[in-house]
Amino acid sequence: MTDAHAVTIETVSKSFGRGQSAVRVLDNVSVAIGRREFFTLLGPSGCGKTTLLRLIAGFETADGGTIRIEGADLTKAPPFHRPVNTVFQSYALFPHLTVEQNVGFALEEQGLPREEVRRRAGEALEMVRMQAFARRRPSELSGGQQQRVALARALAPRPKVLLLDEPLSALDLKLRKAMQIELKQLQAEAGITFVFVTHDQEEALTLSDRVAVMQGGRILQMGPPRSIYEAPTHRFVADFIGDINLIEAEALAGGGVRLAGGGVVPVPGATPGRVTLAIRPERARMVAPGAGVVDATLVHSAFLGTAMLHKLELPDGGSFLIREADLSAPMPERGGRVGLCLPAEALQVMQA
Amino acid sequence: MMQSAAVRQLVLLLPALGVIVLLIGVPLGLMGWVSLLEKSASAGVDWQASPGAGNYLRLVWEEDFDGRMILNPTYLVIFLRSVLQAAVTTLLCLVLGLPVALWMAGLTRTGRMVMLLLVTIPFWTNLLVRNYAWLIILREDGWTTAVLNRLWPFGPVQLLYNDAAVAIGLTYSFLPFMILPLYSVFEKFDWRLIEAALDLGATRRRALRRVVLPLALPGIVAGSLLVFIPCLGAFVTPALLGGGKTAMLGNVIQAQFGPARNWPFGAAVSIVLLAIMLAVMTAMALWRSRRAPR
Numbered sequence A: 001m002t003d004a005h006a007v008t009i010e011t012v013s014k015s016f017g018r019g020q021s022a023v024r025v026l027d028n029v030s031v032a033i034g035r036r037e038f039f040t041l042l043g044p045s046g047c048g049k050t051t052l053l054r055l056i057a058g059f060e061t062a063d064g065g066t067i068r069i070e071g072a073d074l075t076k077a078p079p080f081h082r083p084v085n086t087v088f089q090s091y092a093l094f095p096h097l098t099v100e101q102n103v104g105f106a107l108e109e110q111g112l113p114r115e116e117v118r119r120r121a122g123e124a125l126e127m128v129r130m131q132a133f134a135r136r137r138p139s140e141l142s143g144g145q146q147q148r149v150a151l152a153r154a155l156a157p158r159p160k161v162l163l164l165d166e167p168l169s170a171l172d173l174k175l176r177k178a179m180q181i182e183l184k185q186l187q188a189e190a191g192i193t194f195v196f197v198t199h200d201q202e203e204a205l206t207l208s209d210r211v212a213v214m215q216g217g218r219i220l221q222m223g224p225p226r227s228i229y230e231a232p233t234h235r236f237v238a239d240f241i242g243d244i245n246l247i248e249a250e251a252l253a254g255g256g257v258r259l260a261g262g263g264v265v266p267v268p269g270a271t272p273g274r275v276t277l278a279i280r281p282e283r284a285r286m287v288a289p290g291a292g293v294v295d296a297t298l299v300h301s302a303f304l305g306t307a308m309l310h311k312l313e314l315p316d317g318g319s320f321l322i323r324e325a326d327l328s329a330p331m332p333e334r335g336g337r338v339g340l341c342l343p344a345e346a347l348q349v350m351q352a
Numbered sequence B: 001m002m003q004s005a006a007v008r009q010l011v012l013l014l015p016a017l018g019v020i021v022l023l024i025g026v027p028l029g030l031m032g033w034v035s036l037l038e039k040s041a042s043a044g045v046d047w048q049a050s051p052g053a054g055n056y057l058r059l060v061w062e063e064d065f066d067g068r069m070i071l072n073p074t075y076l077v078i079f080l081r082s083v084l085q086a087a088v089t090t091l092l093c094l095v096l097g098l099p100v101a102l103w104m105a106g107l108t109r110t111g112r113m114v115m116l117l118l119v120t121i122p123f124w125t126n127l128l129v130r131n132y133a134w135l136i137i138l139r140e141d142g143w144t145t146a147v148l149n150r151l152w153p154f155g156p157v158q159l160l161y162n163d164a165a166v167a168i169g170l171t172y173s174f175l176p177f178m179i180l181p182l183y184s185v186f187e188k189f190d191w192r193l194i195e196a197a198l199d200l201g202a203t204r205r206r207a208l209r210r211v212v213l214p215l216a217l218p219g220i221v222a223g224s225l226l227v228f229i230p231c232l233g234a235f236v237t238p239a240l241l242g243g244g245k246t247a248m249l250g251n252v253i254q255a256q257f258g259p260a261r262n263w264p265f266g267a268a269v270s271i272v273l274l275a276i277m278l279a280v281m282t283a284m285a286l287w288r289s290r291r292a293p294r
Helices: A049-057 A099-109 A112-125 A143-155 A173-191 A200-205 A224-228 A236-240 B003-035 B056-057 B074-104 B109-124 B129-138 B143-151 B163-187 B194-198 B204-230 B237-239 B248-257 B264-289
Strands: A005-016 A022-033 A036-043 A064-069 A085-088 A161-165 A191-196 A210-215 A218-223 A245-251 A256-261 A273-279 A285-287 A293-303 A308-315 A321-325 A337-341 A350-352 B061-063 B069-071
Touching: A005 A049, A005 A191, A022 A036, A022 A064, A022 A191, A022 A200, A022 A218, A036 A049, A036 A200, A036 B204, A049 A064, A049 A161, A049 A191, A085 A143, A085 B194, A099 A112, A099 A143, A112 A143, A112 A173, A161 A173, A161 B061, A173 A200, A191 A200, A200 A224, A210 A224, A210 A236, A218 A224, A218 A236, A236 A245, A236 A273, A236 A350, A245 A321, A256 A273, A285 A321, B003 B264, B056 B061, B056 B264, B074 B109, B074 B163, B074 B194, B074 B204, B074 B248, B074 B264, B109 B163, B129 B143, B129 B163, B129 B237, B163 B204, B163 B237, B194 B204, B204 B264, B248 B264
Parallel strands: A036 A191, A036 A210, A085 A161, A161 A191
Antiparallel strands: A005 A022, A005 A064, A210 A218, A245 A256, A245 A273, A273 A350, A285 A337, A293 A308, A293 A337, A308 A321, B061 B069
16 A cells, blocks of 8 residues: 655654653654645744654664655654755855765765766756855855755665755844845755744745644644635744744633623624633724723734824733735824724634 | 054064074984084084085984995984883773773762872873882892792793883883873763764673763873873983883983983984874874865
């Protein structure tokens, strides 16, 4: 039976250390990553995302569970027997070899004839537009160029899966943006599954077909960037990705959620009790006092270039952000009262 | 202005220059000069003699009874043997030191500190004492020999007073000089490079050959020079563990300045030893500069 997935991870656990001081880095993680998918593991440092990547690469062995790559059980296989290659965070280019020799390293290990090695190393360098630097040493390249060489080196042996461990984190913002676009194009061109690790939520949303948000060794939520952004199922996910307003509220037995010091929003499906309402700043609107679900005070307004950011204070003392993209919208006085309109379809209810 | 700056520079340089000239230049020059003289009848240096290359010629040729110069292989053999002995020792140190240094670099901070201490502790003991210790370990009625004789089916083993004993003693004495430079390379080693090599399909052995060894080369070269050069001139270990049968260059020099009282000849041998060392170091330097990135 052939597996439709490039990488299948089933109930994988991993701890570091022994006895009392053991730290559980991965806790019963299961993921199936599809062929040609751009899959991102997103989370803060220490959430286990890099460990999961290293388990797929074979640098660590799982305490339990199985890892299959293209259907083959490779849970215990050493790195050199796995059809995956890694782009390291620090690039890890061989300083004693030229760019071309770096890129040809894996091909030489495969025992290809010299001509073939040179030809395919050249092709890989062409993919990242670095063929002009073939004879240079890594130390003679800029960070962005080294990044490209690292990509070419990992792509040259035509792996089934490419693992990328925060590959863009060492680059400055402008270069990072440019490389993001290039990565996406490269993935489409090469037709390879990418497993990408990052702590940068914006990067994750921009690049990925699917994102898995991790915390404390577990995957909290997994799905397309849009659903992660618009319908976070956990408070952590909502908070970690983008700006979001979290409002303490109470779900009523008859349906609907009551805000502290305000009205009732008709959100269905919440079990009665204390809940947290989440809404993105760009989905809430300011209306005339009394016309919204709750009244608030405008504390501060800031011009962001493409939008206005208003900071409000709720009756219970909590703060609330509104991002107003319409710059021509009437602006209330600072310190003035405004009504808050929270469209029911933009609200996420999370059990507190 | 310019002139005064140059003068200032010269003045500042003087102490260093003085030390170099006084402690290195003068003794070396003296040795070179003495090597061209003859020994006097009263077993000193005949300062009146006209300088000549006689001592150097005597290393290779000797005068037979008819006054003809014939080849005397004695010293040539000692030279070759010394170089061979030093080379074998260097190789042994490398083979033993490389895994130790690799292992040490992978330890915890405390572990590394303890190991560094253990590696350097022998330096705190007198070289003579350490060689006598080996004399006891390797002696004919010692337990090492007894155990080996049990295990070795082909006749009794003689551990002491041969080239092997000298190699063992020298390797023991100079091993730290190999371990320390290698360790300093591996301590700074970027282990992710090994992961990268494994990731790209290299087995552990291949990763060692293609990544670790090339990058450890500066340490290997430094360690080898630190072992090879003093080994060439070693005289305590060959004298004690070689039992006098297996003379090395150091023993010849020591004998000339000591019992034989032939300082000019001893000086000539020393100069030749120096020349060999310089040749080795120059060769290494040339080889490395050719390998260095353009």
